[in-house]
Amino acid sequence: MDSLAAAYKQSQRVVDDAFDVSASAHAHLYFCFGAHRLRLGVLDTERNKFVALEDYESNRPVSVDGAIQYLRSLTEHSPILQQRQWQTVRIAIKSQQFTLIPETLFEVNAREEYLQLNAELDLATELVHQYAHPRLELINVFTVPTKLQAWAEGHFETTEVEFVHQTSSLMEGFLHMAERNPRPQLYVYVDKNYVTLVVLQDTRLEFCNSFYFTSQEDFIYYILFVLQEKKMNPDQDHVFVWGELMVHSELFDVLRKYIRHVQLGKKPTGVGYSYRFDALFEHRNFDMYSLHFCE
Template sequence: MDSFAAAFKQSQRVVDDAFDVSASANAHLYFCFGAHRLRLGVLDTERNKFVALEDYESSRPVSVDGAISYLESLTATSPILQQKAWKAVRIAIKSQQFTLLPATLFDVNAREEYLQLNAELDTSTEIVHDYAHPRLELINVFTVPTKLQAWAEGHFQTSELEFVHQTSSLMEGFLHVAERNTRPQLYVYVDKNYVTLVVLHESRLEFCNSFYFSSQEDFIYYILFVLQEKKMNPDQDNIYVWGELLVHSELFDVLRKYIRHVQFGKKPTGVGYSYRFDALFEHRNFDMYSLHFCE
């Protein structure tokens, strides 16, 4: 195992009293994979309700191979991963290896060429995938680590398996919660050292990108840059925020310093949640919950 994989620790676990993990054949497993974080969520399809969540975070930088090694070790300890037969398994990949294309221009045989315009592609360690967004009329082209795909296909042999990019999950989730508005709306998802910014205007995508930041200055710069580019007003327009951001944090303070109307988002509606999820912050885990809408 990569020595960095030891940095992972379970940070959260919630389980509904009535959840029977052995009934996985009637449940969906939603899984967010990133080099610094692994998150598992279970949706009971008969009740259309989230019934379990396991969250694992690293305390220091970890390689993708290290995260995969830790994931493999979890199959011995995680009750969720010990189950291999699910009705469906959907895995979201957190990375900057993605590009968006109009559906009318997409050619599946040119996926690698599309991706190489925005990312450095290593076909020896990555496999190219695509995911269609019919309502947005676009295709998300992205990569999946070869080792992760091999593990998933081997572990969930009898389950329907699908990979999507984290931005696809977020876009579908934001579409689900968006209210029709004559003004563009900026949706912000904050992760560890990454911020994903999505602008929707009347159910049309006007912007989507994920940025790495190492300081408060970088963080607010990207947000103000997108506001300026989309001709939005930081003193008038509402900004909605999800993800790993706390009210009493330096990042939230800098947001409030430059943007007047900042609101924390909530869990998406249209799906239920065990009362055990009431103990979690409403604005966290949005990317995982929104995998439910990536049909």
């Protein structure tokens, strides 16, 4: 456990001066879970405002089981996780274990078959879940690690725990931010070695997928490929970017090299943020903030 704890560091922590963690029964806990990153956000329901955020990031590869093990130990140190009663606990799963099914074709008893078309399903270690997107008229079918669900339901025993996939959070967030446009719009979310690409046209989903990359060439290839497939023009169409990249990073440089109009995204509107969040980059934590729109 010592070596596992050493793999993680707290990369961000912001807390509103007026935040009282003991009042968690009147707050939502939003939680993004991935093997390399654990992020917690608290929204005060009475003020409709984000009031706290804790971010833990691994500096080396960690397995899903290792991340869950670290999460258990984190309950001894995180004031947020020490609270077990919340109005809502909503957890986003970061993985490539998901598939999108049109609402009219979806059958709940076929969820495993849907997933097996796009992912390797291990029912010994994973549980199948679904999340409905009424405005997009589709169902996101995804998996949750069995050990994570067992921990969450045991730890937050008086609160129902909701699970969604990270792509659902992003799609709902992008849909919330999008302006009606007859032209397709490409939204990019960059994570560590993963890039999620979502194309919306008006309120229709035209594309959504998450790609693993290990080089700048892979990264820009996927983006240019989607632009080409959706008949978008890298010299004319705007591309909106959120996530874990910086303006002076190599990834941002390669974006600007091949795409003329690259725009860093903002925090979602329709919800407030403590002034303490002003110290954070606007384009980061979008997946966590957007869990608020996954009603």
